[in-house]
Amino acid sequence: MLAVFDRTDAALRIKVHAAALGFDLCGIAPAGPSVYRQHLLDWIASGQAGEMHFLQERFAERADPSIYFPGVRSVISVAINYHTPLDPAPRGHARIARYAQGDDYHEQLKKKLYDLADWLREQFPEAETRCGTDSVPIMEREYAARAGVGWIGKHTGLLHPQIGSWLLLGEVLTTLDLPADQPMADACGTCTRCIEACPTQAITPYQLDARRCISYLTIEHTGDIDPELQSKMGDWLYGCDICQDVCPHNRRPPASDTAWLQPRTATNSIDPNAVLNWSKDDYHQFTRRSAMRRVKLPQFQRNARIVLQNQEKE
Ligand code: B12
Ligand code: SF4
Ligand code: SF4
Structure with a gap:
């Protein structure tokens, strides 16, 4: 007899495994088209993307994950906290953004995303996957917000109420139909x-x-x-x-103890x-x-x- 696919149990096991791999947050979003397609289009058309032509070049994929990955049903969105301790820069020094002070997250996070995707296909042989971080033609913040990983703040970054915004995002896209998490309410309030x-x-x-x-x-x-x-x-x-x-x-964000993120x-x-x-x-x-x-x-x-x-x- 064929085993019945238990969606709720699958989602739970995915989250437990993501945590075991070192991801601080994990949520699941339906992979439907971007709700902010027109916003992105207007933003590019107004010139605000500057020289970042890559946003326009793969626009259709960016606006709809099913064009990038036909058959995709769910986006497993993950985040890793990169709040590492920083000494104040000595007078006369130039500063470097925190996310770039350790090893390249593109390489390191990708390895972890591949581990998660490999595990998923082992557990659910019918599943197909694609994964990536940053350079994938996906609106990572929008799907992370949809997956309840955090909310999008006025500065356009994704924040989590306990961890803050020192978060790098990545995702595993899959053909599995998984139950979606609830998006979070915007907690920026009147702050500017x-x-x-x-x-x-x-x-x-x-x-x-x-x-x-x-x-x-x-x-x-x-x-x-x-x-x-x-x-x-x-x-x-x-x-x-x-x-x-x-x-x-x-x-007061928690400190990241991920070795490759340390300055x-x-x-x-x-x-x-x-x-x-x-x-x-x-x-x-x-x-x-x-x-x-x-x-x-x-x-x-x-x-x-x-x-x-x-x-x-x-
Ligand atoms: C292009 C890009 C940039 C550009 C433009 C940033 C921008 N705000 O658009 C530049 C070079 C400026 C940049 C800077 C930074 N970036 Co950057 N960048 C990207 C990239 C590759 C694409 C973003 C994009 O499509 N921008 C176009 C805008 C229009 O889209 P968007 O930001 O995704 O916003 C959408 C949603 O917010 C949605 N939306 C959802 N809810 C709501 C609500 C309302 C009211 C509205 C209007 C819209 C809206 O609408 C928008 C259109 O879809 C992503 C990776 C990716 N593939 O997504 C990383 C990414 C956004 N960057 C990241 C980081 C870390 C940074 C920096 C912090 C690096 C640094 N310290 O210097 C800064 C932060 C600057 C800032 N305040 O945003 C992280 C953000 C993580 C997080 N916690 O949010 C990402 C996700 C990379 C990653 N994998 O972790 N980045
Ligand atoms: S939007 Fe944020 S990252 Fe960009 S210049 Fe202003 S303060 Fe700096
Ligand atoms: S809480 Fe305030 S500072 Fe933080 S993103 Fe929202 S408006 Fe900006």
């Missing part, structure tokens, strides 16, 4: 701290003008940077954490003059197995020059 603290005024509630965001300018943008924005970029060499640092839900240097920052003097080898050494490899040497040196200019004005 992230909007006020953003030095470049990149945030309007629930929308980000990437062209003004320091994370975009330091990581994704390749050419010269508008002088008006340069002067607001402060001492950020790579990425920016200001809107997360000021969020009241990040006041590589004691200072979590670097002297911008050293960056200006980097040889190709120095650059390769610094960015080895790091998410920072996305930024090429000329961009790093452009960012370092901006930090030095801003520090001279202090």
Whole structure:
């Protein structure tokens, strides 16, 4: 006799296994098309995506997971806490966003997602899977919110009431029809701290003008940077954490004990003059197995020059 597929039991076992693999949060969302398709389309059409043409190039897949993965029924959304201890940057140093201070999460998280997907297919041989993090053409935040992993804050990041927003997202898409979790209520309330603290005024509630965001300018943008924005970029060499640092839900987040996420240097920052003097080898050494490899040497040196200019004005 064929065993009956118990959806509730399957969902529970998936969550228990995700926790055993080291994921801090796991939820399940139905894989239906994006509810925010038009929002994404308007955002791109208005130019706010800047040079990130990859968002437009795979738009159809991004707006509907069944185009990316025909037959998909459920999105298992997972998150890992990357709140690692950081010493304040010494005076004169340039800052690096927290998520990039350990090993490259694209590689590390992907390994774990493959483990989860392999386990799923072992347990449920009828299941097909696809998995990924960041570079997959999926609106990861939207599906994580749908899966009840957290809510989307005004700064556009996903937050969890106990863990805050220091969360990296990944997902296993599957053809299994799993029971969906309940989305969480928005708990931003009347708070507007992230909007006020953003030095470049990149945030309007629930929308980000990437062209003004320091994370975009330091990581994704390749050419010269508008002088008006340069002067607001402060001492950020790579990425920016200001809107997360000021969020009241990040006041007392639990510390991450994941070994590969721990910062590589004691200072979590670097002297911008050293960056200006980097040889190709120095650059390769610094960015080895790091998410920072996305930024090429000329961009790093452009960012370092901006930090030095801003520090001279202090
Ligand atoms: C492009 C991109 C960027 C761009 C643009 C960011 C942005 N806000 O759009 C730039 C380079 C600026 C960037 C910066 C950062 N990023 Co980024 N980025 C992405 C990427 C690849 C695509 C995001 C995207 O599609 N943006 C377009 C906008 C329109 O879509 P969206 O942000 O997903 O928002 C949708 C939902 O919010 C939905 N929605 C749901 N509920 C609601 C409610 C309302 C009212 C509205 C209007 C909309 C809405 O509507 C939107 C359209 O679908 C994702 C990975 C992925 N595949 O999703 C990572 C991702 C979003 N980034 C991530 C991170 C960590 C960062 C940084 C913190 C890195 C840093 N420290 O420098 C910053 C944060 C800046 C910020 N305030 O968002 C994480 C976020 C994790 C989290 N907890 O939310 C992701 C999910 C990568 C990952 N796998 O962990 N990023
Ligand atoms: S990451 Fe920095 S620049 Fe971008 S929205 Fe947040 S505070 Fe503003
Ligand atoms: S700072 Fe305030 S408005 Fe912004 S995400 Fe956090 S709670 Fe929401």
